[in-house]
Structure formats: C-alpha cells, structure tokens
Amino acid sequence: MLDPSWFVQTCREQGISLFTGVPDSLLKELCTTLDTTVGRGEHVIAANEGAAVGIAIGHHLRTASPALVYLQNSGFGNLVNPLLSLADPDVYRIPMVVLVGWRGRPGVKDEPQHVKQGRVMADLLDSIQVPWAVLPKDAAEAAQSLKEALACDGPYVLLVEKDTFAKAVRPAAQDRGAQASREEALTALAAAVGPTAAVVSTTGMLSRELFEYRERQGGHGQDFLTVGGMGHASSIALGVALSDPEREVWCFDGDGALLMHLGSLAVIADQAPGRYFHVVFNNGVHDSVGGQPTSIGRVDVVAAAMALGYRQAVSTDDVAEIPDLVSGLRESGGPALLELRVRPGNRPDLGRPTRTPEQNKQAFMAALRGGQG
Known part of the structure; x- marks a missing residue:
C-alpha cells in the first residue's frame, strides 16, 4: 500500500503543482491528506469532474506545470x-495525470451501479485513445508510473484499485x-411529506437512510433511489413532475450534488412545475466518500434558488420546524426549495438497500401508474 503523504510529496517532486477533483471512496485517504496538508489554491475540490479538468488546464496555461x-x-x-x-x-x-478510483473492477464485488462502469473502464479508455495504467501499490513502481x-x-x-492507499491521519471532527x-x-x-408523494x-448515504426508514414503515413504492449519477x-424529479403535473414530487438532494449541476435549478424554474419541491440536506461535506468539504459554505442556498427562479425557498436547522415548512411550501406551490442544515456523518451500522435498482424502478413505476398523488 502507498502512504498518501508520500504520494503527494512524490507528485510535487515530479512537477505536479495543483491537485483538483471530486472525492472518491477509493481515494479518500489521499483526499484526506490533500485536504489537511496541501494549501488553499494548490488543492481545489471541484463542483464536478469536468470542471476539475478545466481548472487543470487553466493552471497549466499560466504555470506550464501539470x-x-x-x-x-x-x-x-x-x-x-x-x-x-x-x-x-x-x-x-495539456499534460495532466488523471487519477481514477476503479470502482466495479472485474473480479471485485461492488454495488450494482459500479459493475458496468468498472467492467468497461479499460475498454473505454482504449476506445477514446487515452493512455492509461494501473497505479502500482509498491512505492518505487508507483513513482515510476507517475x-x-x-x-x-x-x-x-492512472486507475486506482481498492486498498492502494494506506490510512491517512484524520483531523478532529468539527463541533x-x-x-x-x-x-x-x-x-x-x-x-x-407523507406516503403518497413521489x-x-x-445518491449516497441519504438514499440508504431513506430505504431503512421505509423498511420500518413497511413500504418503498413511492421512492426512486438514485444510486448513481450524482447531481442528477x-x-x-423534474422529468417525473413534467410527465405527471397533478402529482406532488419531492427531490431529496445533497449539497455536493446540488453544486455539481447547479444549472439544473434554472431549468426547473423555467419549466415551473407547480408541485415540485426540492429539499437540500446541507452538511457541508461529501459524506459518502470520506467527509471532504464542499464549497457550499460560500453559498446562500435560499438566495441562489430564488435568483435562479424558484417561486420560494426557506432554510432551517430545526427539525421541529419541518412540518410547518412543508405545509407552507405546499400552500404556496412550487418549484420551491427547502434547505435543511444538518451535521455530517451517519450511523456506523447503516445498511444498504436490499432491492436491486431494477426492482426499485419497477416498484416506483407501478406506484406512479397506480394514480396516487
């Protein structure tokens, strides 16, 4: 296994002067090291992966460094x-090293949403004619690969397999x-919200928590768990709402996902579905892949939603206010946004959905056909 601090130092010694990207579970030890040891401006957590490439290009244009x-x-x-x-x-x-966590690598058990991506990863790189290799777990070999x-x-x-990086020193959790x-x-x-709204x-811990809540309540049909496609x-939810305008549709979102495709809010506002409600659980971090910070702290989420055209937007960190806020959103109509400010983290014994994505899809479609709204 590679010491993530050693890897960062080796990157610097070989001329890399900027680190940017979107955190990943297989890279979380490296991401933690970057977040705690690399200064602001030298490490940028991007809104999405394409934006990270843009940042890398701009950096090279000014510095000639990768x-x-x-x-x-x-x-x-x-x-x-x-x-x-x-x-x-x-x-x-533009020279750059693209470090990719290889989820779903053939021969390694993984979640359904990663299996296809992992299986085609090598062929995909070959088809787009981008040179690649697997990052070795031996330090000398890894340095040579870099x-x-x-x-x-x-x-x-450089594709990164599971357990390539050793544990990093983690900072104390913020109060x-x-x-x-x-x-x-x-x-x-x-x-x-109740049991009848769609x-x-x-993606991530939120859908796992919702699944367990529904298990306790005895029904899952009204929920579509977006297990992949972060930010979509x-x-x-907009597609559902436009296809069934009489149905109440709620999107349970995260702050990192919101930032990843923030422009979608303008499209939602432009289409103006009257029973569309967007809830952002804002804990300030990429919780599912190691707790690295997002840039949401720079954003007034309520003001942003209103500026992008939502009919109304409210925010709270008080769970007791949620029922009244939900009632208020319903009374005024959508598209509307509710920001829920919460703390990072989840239960250590949180399980995973026991239904396959296909089973979840079929149950959701059947519930929508049933006419409940």
Whole structure:
C-alpha cells in the first residue's frame, strides 16, 4: 500500500503543482491528506469532474506545470468532453495525470451501479485513445508510473484499485453544536411529506437512510433511489413532475450534488412545475466518500434558488420546524426549495438497500401508474 503523504510529496517532486477533483471512496485517504496538508489554491475540490479538468488546464496555461485530477470512475463521463475536446494532444496538448478510483473492477464485488462502469473502464479508455495504467501499490513502481504519466504530452490516466492507499491521519471532527443528523431530519421530512408523494432521492448515504426508514414503515413504492449519477436527482424529479403535473414530487438532494449541476435549478424554474419541491440536506461535506468539504459554505442556498427562479425557498436547522415548512411550501406551490442544515456523518451500522435498482424502478413505476398523488 502507498502512504498518501508520500504520494503527494512524490507528485510535487515530479512537477505536479495543483491537485483538483471530486472525492472518491477509493481515494479518500489521499483526499484526506490533500485536504489537511496541501494549501488553499494548490488543492481545489471541484463542483464536478469536468470542471476539475478545466481548472487543470487553466493552471497549466499560466504555470506550464501539470496538475493531478482525481475522481471516481462513475464520474468519468463528466470529464470526457473537456478531456478530448480541450486537453487532448490533437487540440491543446495539456499534460495532466488523471487519477481514477476503479470502482466495479472485474473480479471485485461492488454495488450494482459500479459493475458496468468498472467492467468497461479499460475498454473505454482504449476506445477514446487515452493512455492509461494501473497505479502500482509498491512505492518505487508507483513513482515510476507517475514519471511515465508525466512524460506523456496530454492526459494520462492512472486507475486506482481498492486498498492502494494506506490510512491517512484524520483531523478532529468539527463541533456542529446541536444540529440534527441528516437521518433525524430525513425521518421528520419523510413523515411530513407523507406516503403518497413521489420522492426522488440523491445518491449516497441519504438514499440508504431513506430505504431503512421505509423498511420500518413497511413500504418503498413511492421512492426512486438514485444510486448513481450524482447531481442528477433533481432533473429526474423534474422529468417525473413534467410527465405527471397533478402529482406532488419531492427531490431529496445533497449539497455536493446540488453544486455539481447547479444549472439544473434554472431549468426547473423555467419549466415551473407547480408541485415540485426540492429539499437540500446541507452538511457541508461529501459524506459518502470520506467527509471532504464542499464549497457550499460560500453559498446562500435560499438566495441562489430564488435568483435562479424558484417561486420560494426557506432554510432551517430545526427539525421541529419541518412540518410547518412543508405545509407552507405546499400552500404556496412550487418549484420551491427547502434547505435543511444538518451535521455530517451517519450511523456506523447503516445498511444498504436490499432491492436491486431494477426492482426499485419497477416498484416506483407501478406506484406512479397506480394514480396516487
């Protein structure tokens, strides 16, 4: 296994002067090290993977130095366009190391949403003619792989397998005072929304918590758990709402997902579905992949939603206010946003959905056909 601090130092010694990307569970030890040891401006957690490539390009244009872009392979599609249409040797010839967590690698058990992506990853890289290698777990071999990657005259991908990086030293958790947990807020929200509205929940811990809540309540049919495609839950919910305007549709979203495709809010506002309600659980971190901070602290979420055209937006960190706020949103109509400020973290014994994505889809579609609204 590689010491993440050693890896960061080796990157610097070989000329990398910027680290940017979207955190990943297989890279969380490296991401923790970057977050705690690399200064602001030298490490940028991007809104999405394509934006990270853009940041890397801009850095190279000014410094002539390469950047390291990191991500999970599930987000690889977000960076294909800038990777091929800008950074490629046939266009601007921008050198960069692209470190990709290889979820769903063949032969390694993983969650359903990662299996296809992992299986086609190598063939995908070959098909788009981007050179690549697997990052070795031996330090000397890893240093040599970095050297070879940096000798390339464009992007070079290093795939990272599970358990490549050793444990990093983690900072002490910040005191968030009396803020409720996401699960406490989710439970109060789901109870206030009720069992008949359609719910589209974002990827990560939130959907796992919603699944367990429904297990306790005895029904799952009204929920679509967006197990992949981070940032797209709000658009999926919009598609449902536009196809069934009499139905109440709720999107249960996260702050990192919101930032990843913030422009979708303008589209939602422009389409103006009157029974569309967007709830953002804001804990300030990428909770599902290690707790790295998002940039949401720079955003007034309520003001942003209103500026992008939502009919109304409110915010609270008080779980007791949720029922009244839900009632108020319903009375005024959508599209509307509710920001729930919660503390990071989740129960250590939190399980995973026991239904397959296909079973979840079929149950959700059957519930919608049933005419409940």
